[in-house]
Amino acid sequence: MPDQDAVSQIRARxxxxxxxxxxxxxxxxxxxxxxxxxxxxxxxADICIFAGNxxxxxxxxxxxxxxxxxxxxxxxxxxxxxxxxxxxxxxARLHVVTVGNLVASGDFTWDVALSSEAxxxxxxxGYNAVPAGCDLLALGEMGVGNTTxxxxxxxxxxxxxxxxxxxxxxxxxxxxxxxxxxAIDRALSLHGRNHAPLELARIYGGWELAALLGATLxxxxxxIPVMLDGFVVxxxxxxxxxxxxxxxxxxxxxxxxxxxxxxxxxxxLGFVPLMDLNLRLGEGTGAALAIPLVRxxxxxxxxxxxxxxxAFADENERKTMK
Amino acid sequence: MPDQDAVSQIRARxxxxxxxxxxxxxxxxxxxxxxxxxxxxxxxADICIFAGNxxxxxxxxxxxxxxxxxxxxxxxxxxxxxxxxxxxxxxARLHVVTVGNLVASGDFTWDVALSSEAxxxxxxxGYNAVPAGCDLLALGEMGVGNTTxxxxxxxxxxxxxxxxxxxxxxxxxxxxxxxxxxAIDRALSLHGRNHAPLELARIYGGWELAALLGATLxxxxxxIPVMLDGFVVxxxxxxxxxxxxxxxxxxxxxxxxxxxxxxxxxxxLGFVPLMDLNLRLGEGTGAALAIPLVRxxxxxxxxxxxxxxxAFADENERKTMK
Numbered sequence: 001m002p003d004q005d006a007v008s009q010i011r012a013r014x015x016x017x018x019x020x021x022x023x024x025x026x027x028x029x030x031x032x033x034x035x036x037x038x039x040x041x042x043x044x045a046d047i048c049i050f051a052g053n054x055x056x057x058x059x060x061x062x063x064x065x066x067x068x069x070x071x072x073x074x075x076x077x078x079x080x081x082x083x084x085x086x087x088x089x090x091x092a093r094l095h096v097v098t099v100g101n102l103v104a105s106g107d108f109t110w111d112v113a114l115s116s117e118a119x120x121x122x123x124x125x126g127y128n129a130v131p132a133g134c135d136l137l138a139l140g141e142m143g144v145g146n147t148t149x150x151x152x153x154x155x156x157x158x159x160x161x162x163x164x165x166x167x168x169x170x171x172x173x174x175x176x177x178x179x180x181x182x183a184i185d186r187a188l189s190l191h192g193r194n195h196a197p198l199e200l201a202r203i204y205g206g207w208e209l210a211a212l213l214g215a216t217l218x219x220x221x222x223x224i225p226v227m228l229d230g231f232v233v234x235x236x237x238x239x240x241x242x243x244x245x246x247x248x249x250x251x252x253x254x255x256x257x258x259x260x261x262x263x264x265x266x267x268x269l270g271f272v273p274l275m276d277l278n279l280r281l282g283e284g285t286g287a288a289l290a291i292p293l294v295r296x297x298x299x300x301x302x303x304x305x306x307x308x309x310x311a312f313a314d315e316n317e318r319k320t321m322k
Numbered sequence: 323m324p325d326q327d328a329v330s331q332i333r334a335r336x337x338x339x340x341x342x343x344x345x346x347x348x349x350x351x352x353x354x355x356x357x358x359x360x361x362x363x364x365x366x367a368d369i370c371i372f373a374g375n376x377x378x379x380x381x382x383x384x385x386x387x388x389x390x391x392x393x394x395x396x397x398x399x400x401x402x403x404x405x406x407x408x409x410x411x412x413x414a415r416l417h418v419v420t421v422g423n424l425v426a427s428g429d430f431t432w433d434v435a436l437s438s439e440a441x442x443x444x445x446x447x448g449y450n451a452v453p454a455g456c457d458l459l460a461l462g463e464m465g466v467g468n469t470t471x472x473x474x475x476x477x478x479x480x481x482x483x484x485x486x487x488x489x490x491x492x493x494x495x496x497x498x499x500x501x502x503x504x505a506i507d508r509a510l511s512l513h514g515r516n517h518a519p520l521e522l523a524r525i526y527g528g529w530e531l532a533a534l535l536g537a538t539l540x541x542x543x544x545x546i547p548v549m550l551d552g553f554v555v556x557x558x559x560x561x562x563x564x565x566x567x568x569x570x571x572x573x574x575x576x577x578x579x580x581x582x583x584x585x586x587x588x589x590x591l592g593f594v595p596l597m598d599l600n601l602r603l604g605e606g607t608g609a610a611l612a613i614p615l616v617r618x619x620x621x622x623x624x625x626x627x628x629x630x631x632x633a634f635a636d637e638n639e640r641k642t643m644k
Contacts, residue, residue: 020492025600080627170342278347292614305402
């Protein structure tokens with residue numbers, strides 16, 4: 001649970017820093033959040049991308065073929081993707097983890113996405129992927145078809161139908177979006193919503209979504225703050241909120257994705273995204289962009305002078321400013 | 323004017339980078355904007371803070387006394403302010419320029435803010451303050467009372483009354499906001515709105531606002547992209563938009579300030595802020611936070627692989643992805 005003593009200390013210091021109270025807005029919130037989990041020192045930021053493939057792709061729910069997942073993993077490993085540039089820009093380490101050997105999960109329109117064994121294997125892969133020494137974990141994903149899984153999972157947890165949650169993903173046309181919504185509706189008819197949170201994750205999720213769940217749980221146990229990315233990452237960790245009211249308290253949502261459904265999902269989980277840059281790429285790109293914001297928040301909290309410090313030491317000013 | 327050939331080249335490259343077209347949203351816009359003014363290389367980012375004092379303070383429009391401007395300048399010089407931490411975090415140089423020797427401008431409720439000579443002196447100070455080698459200029463300000471000047475200037479350019487534009491500034495209470503709105507209304511009654519843009523800047527602005535205008539003009543002449551900060555900076559450069567339809571094309575608005583009036587002012591100038599973090603500090607803090615976003619945009623555009631590059635070289639994938 002968040003360390004309330006640390007929060008009190010942080011608030012007390014914020015109140016005497018050389019600025020009008022509250023004037024750093026969400027930076028102050030970020031410092032308080034980070035400090036409620038660990039000391040206010042961000043030496044090592046890690047970005048973990050989990051990659052997996054999806055059986056539901058057979059339903060024509062993506063404009064890209066499954067082999068693009070593997071091609072993008074190669075692209076990550078040869079430093080050619082957007083996230084590679086953003087990781088360097090944020091002075092963060094990038095880790096790429098393939099889940100389920102990139103074999104497609106089950107097609108949840110007529111099967112479950114993962115067997116119980118496969119689900120636990122994927123969760124464990126994620127759980128063990130959080131690097132040693134990590135002070136801030138940013139999460140990303142790659143998996144052709146995974147916005148369909150995210151939409152189905154959102155529908156399973158929060159109601160509404162396929163059309164409500166299905167968006168264009170990586171560039172689907174209008175007919176594709178209809179196919180996607182219908183695939184989700186078929187899955188909901190088949191499996192229903194009346195299952196335990198982890199069971200919903202297993203039925204409707206997929207390899208990399210289960211790994212994201214595991215990584216977020218590991219971070220909680222190790223008191224590592226987590227920066228969430230877009231629709232898929234947010235949907236993947238939703239089961240933790242269903243399991244415990246404070247299950248996502250160690251996470252923040254980096255941005256509002258352009259992908260339909262993300263804004264609603266964020267709202268239902270109580271997240272207020274830090275940014276809204278019309279991103280819809282995944283890979284952890286939004287989360288990576290938020291790392292400099294966390295660094296900025298900590299730098300201000302730790303580095304700013306207090307009103308009692310030198311520049312304000314003139315007695316008259318002290319009186320008038322306090 | 324923006325270099326349209328450069329824009330075409332940037333768009334052509336964006337189209338073949340390894341991501342769905344348009345999926346980097348506003349980062350793509352930022353790269354295009356930056357590249358329309360200078361090569362896509364951000365070696366040196368400079369933050370210029372202009373500081374000045376305001377005669378209108380005599381009308382009880384701020385909760386802080388005038389000597390806080392000087393104290394904050396000392397704080398900047400001793401690295402104790404928020405902007406010092408954010409400049410370091412953004413790997414930017416920080417420059418602090420006092421304007422008008424921190425002597426208060428005229429009180430525009432019964433006088434003009436600046437004489438013609440003082441106005442030109444302040445503009446020139448700003449014009450000459452833009453550092454050599456600057457690739458991106460972030461603007462900030464410090465001046466107790468300057469949100470009153472910004473509000474008056476906004477009212478002069480865009481209509482509406484004092485109550486519409488007057489906010490809490492650095493922490494004004496309800497009565498203070500009413501005093502502030504009334505002071506603006508008195509000034510509008512006295513001077514009116516029917517003046518040339520530079521004359522409005524001279525009457526309602528002040529030392530640091532005129533310097534911000536000068537710096538933004540210098541940046542235009544030297545093709546340096548400018549990142550604007552909050553309400554005061556935005557109001558200070560509004561005359562350039564009134565002088566020429568494309569007068570602010572080399573600028574972008576870093577964030578939406580929590581200060582009342584900024585959202586409306588941004589909208590009337592056609593800006594869509596990059597961030598909304600509830601900041602209301604000034605100093606260029608919002609602009610500084612946007613510098614990593616510009617670096618990120620350029621890093622993606624310059625560093626990403628194309629679909630024809632190695633990771634995607636398999637002929638089958640090339641065919642299916644193009």
